[in-house]
Amino acid sequence: MTIAASLSFRHRLKKTLKSAHRYLAQPHLTHQKMYDHFEDLGLRRGGMVLVHSSLSSLGYCAGGSAMVIDSLLSYIGESGTLVMPTHTWSAVNNGKRSFSLPNDATHVGSIPETFRKMPNVSRSNHPSHSVASSGPLSNKLIEDHVRAESPCGEGTPYARLMEGDGQILLLGVELRRNTCFHSVEAMAKVPYLLRPDKDRFKIELASDDTRYFDVRCHQPALPSRFHEFQEPLKIAGCLRTARIGNGESIVIDAKQFLNFMMPLLSEDSDLLLVRSETPFDVLMEYARNFKSTLNENLMPQ
Secondary structure, X not given: OOHHHHHHHHHHHHHHHHHHHHHHHOOEEOHHHHHHHHHHHOOOOOOEEEEEEOOHHHOEEOOHHHHHHHHHHHHHOOOOEEEEEOOOHHHHHOOOOEEEOOOOOOOOOHHHHHHHOOOOOEEOOOOOOOEXXXXXXXXXXXXXXXXXXXXXXXXXXXXXXXXXXXXXXXEOOOHHHOOHHHHHHHHOOXXXXXXXXXXXXXXXXXXXXXXXXXXXOEOOOOOEOHHHHHHHHHHOOOEEEEEEOOEEEEEEEHHHHHHHHHHHHHHOOOOOEOOOOOOHHHHHHHHHHHHHHXXXXXXXX
C-alpha cells in the first residue's frame, strides 16, 4: 500500500469512527421513551394538541419522523386530534403570491412535512400559516382558515385550539417557536402585526380546484421577547417542561395561556416585543397572582 493510500484509508477510518461515536453517544429514543415523556409533561390522552418540533434535537429516533408521529397518534388515541404547523411564510415574505395546498412543502421541519403527506391528514388553506391535522376535530379546526382576518387570530386553527381547551407541545424546541404568541397578538389587535392591505393569492386547493383569495399577511417581524415568558408562564401554572434527548420539551395549556396573556396585552400592546416597558418583575408578580386565582377557582365549592 502506498503512503497516499494509507493516509486516505486512515482518514476514512477516522471519519467512520467519529460517526460511530456520535451515533452511540446521542440519546436513542423509542416509542416507550416517547410515551413516558408525554406522560411526564402531562399531555392529555384524547385531547387536541398543536405540536412544534425538531427531530434533530431529540437524538436518534429509529424510524425518524414517522416514529415520532406514530408515538403521538398512539398516545392521544383515536379520540385525540393532532395538529402541526405546515408554514410557508418564508416564501410569502420573499414575494410569492401563490400556494398549492397539496404540493407546497413546509419550511418548519421534517416531522410536520412527513405528517402532512400521511393518509387521513388534512391541511388548512392559508398561504402562509397553514396547519396539518388528523382526528375527529380536524375539519372543524381548519375550516375556512384563508378567510380569517389574520393568519393566526380569530377564526384560525390556532385560536380555535386555545378556545377549545387544547394543548401546545413544543417537542425539543424553545418557547419562541410557539405560534400562538402571534394568535394572542392578533386577538389583542396589536398595531404592528398585520400589513395594512390585503394581497391577492392564487391558491390551489386540489389538482382541479384553483381559486383567488385576498389575504392579510403579517408585517416583517419585530424583535420579540417570547423567551422571557417561560418562567412567568411556569409560575402561573400554564406551562410544564421535561428533558428529552438533547433538548427540552414544553407543554402549554392553551386556554390558560390565552387567559394569561390577554389582560397583559390590553395594558401594554408592545408586551411581547423587546421595546416593551413592562419589566420582568411585573410579569412574575402577575404570574403569582394568576396562579393564586387559578387555584381558588379549582377549589371545591
